[in-house]
Amino acid sequence: MRIxxxxxxxxxxxxxxxxxxxxxxxxKVGLPASSIGATPHRGDRLFRMTSPSAKLPPQAVAxxxxxxxxxxxxxxxxxxxxxxxxxxxxxxxxxTPALRRPETRxxxxxxxxxxVRAAWEGEDPRPAMEAAGQAGADGIRAYIDxxxxxxxxxxxxxxxxxYNRKAKKGVYIPGKGFDKPLFDTGALYNAFDxxxxx
Numbered sequence: 001m002r003i004x005x006x007x008x009x010x011x012x013x014x015x016x017x018x019x020x021x022x023x024x025x026x027x028k029v030g031l032p033a034s035s036i037g038a039t040p041h042r043g044d045r046l047f048r049m050t051s052p053s054a055k056l057p058p059q060a061v062a063x064x065x066x067x068x069x070x071x072x073x074x075x076x077x078x079x080x081x082x083x084x085x086x087x088x089x090x091x092x093x094x095x096t097p098a099l100r101r102p103e104t105r106x107x108x109x110x111x112x113x114x115x116v117r118a119a120w121e122g123e124d125p126r127p128a129m130e131a132a133g134q135a136g137a138d139g140i141r142a143y144i145d146x147x148x149x150x151x152x153x154x155x156x157x158x159x160x161x162x163y164n165r166k167a168k169k170g171v172y173i174p175g176k177g178f179d180k181p182l183f184d185t186g187a188l189y190n191a192f193d194x195x196x197x198x
Contacts, residue, residue: 014122022119029136104139133194
């Protein structure tokens, strides 16, 4: 058997550039900082929202800028991830469990392998990285569609009267009419996305 090795300096340079770009690029999946409408800062790392010890971004705590729905979505996600005894909301972690599902991990891994192959061929790895990010965002939505436990309470589904301790009176809550945890208007569900940071 005969092996021939071709030395192509141009191809070597293209590979080095593409591999360097791949090394310096990160795919982040979750609620991107762009959904807040603010410039990214340290607290906006997408996986930070999944850790119980993580600090919330200031926009999430404050409810975001006036007129910005993104800060509200970060706050809603934080409450859903951690739960709120005061609001009688159980903890329903979504991002980490969704991205740990074998089918989602497999799709993301295949896309990242394609990114490495593209970089090795001297091509742009970004399209494959975008496919990995999209697979992650779709995996989160699929996880929500699988009805995350625990189910919604009867008051959440059908509506009814609840006692507001602060106002010291009963308040009528309209029900959403269906039992699908983490889904109401679809704003949070549709906001899950990815960012590619270079």
